[in-house]
Amino acid sequence: MPDVTARKDVQTLPTVEGDLWAEFRQVERLTLSLTQTYTHTLGKYSRFFIELENRRFMATHCETCDQVYAPPRPLCPQCLKPTVWLELSGTGTLKTFSVLHFSPGSNADVRSLATPYIFAYVLLDGASTLFPHLLRAPLEQVKSGMRVQVAYGDSPVEHPIHLMYFVPAE
Numbered sequence: 001m002p003d004v005t006a007r008k009d010v011q012t013l014p015t016v017e018g019d020l021w022a023e024f025r026q027v028e029r030l031t032l033s034l035t036q037t038y039t040h041t042l043g044k045y046s047r048f049f050i051e052l053e054n055r056r057f058m059a060t061h062c063e064t065c066d067q068v069y070a071p072p073r074p075l076c077p078q079c080l081k082p083t084v085w086l087e088l089s090g091t092g093t094l095k096t097f098s099v100l101h102f103s104p105g106s107n108a109d110v111r112s113l114a115t116p117y118i119f120a121y122v123l124l125d126g127a128s129t130l131f132p133h134l135l136r137a138p139l140e141q142v143k144s145g146m147r148v149q150v151a152y153g154d155s156p157v158e159h160p161i162h163l164m165y166f167v168p169a170e
């Protein structure tokens with residue numbers, strides 16, 4: 001059930017001689033604030049997020065096409081067969097990146113990031129696809145081709161994808 005709070009003010013708009021709507025120039029304005037709580041399932045992707053809490057990085061493997069999907073895909077997009085879970089080491093190579101000077105602030109995890117921050121596309125060792133996510137590294141050290149690894153956070157997060165991020169490889 002949404003929690004709604006309202007603020008209202010009443011004002012009378014100016015009228016002129018012969019105004020047919022003079023009786024209706026008093027208007028009430030409402031400012032509404034809406035907070036809604038809902039339950040969302042991560043569905044077939046759930047194991048990926050559950051294992052992040054265990055500090056394990058999971059991908060999926062199509063045994064027919066020998067493609068490894070990170071982020072995981074429950075179905076292979078090439079042959080449409082169900083995939084199987086496969087653990088990766090979490091090391092990889094930075095393929096490309098963007099430096100974000102403006103944050104979309106889409107949730108509390110993103111709002112807490114200081115700008116500029118780095119949005120990276122990483123080819124994890126053993127994967128066939130690029131994994132897009134946050135790279136925490138000094139800007140002057142970031143170069144395409146650098147080695148990176150998955151790091152796991154300890155602080156509470158709003159969305160479980162923020163249990164992990166990339167850092168330069170040790």
Ligand SMILES: [Zn+2]
Nearest residue numbers: 062065076079
């Ligand atoms: Zn396949």
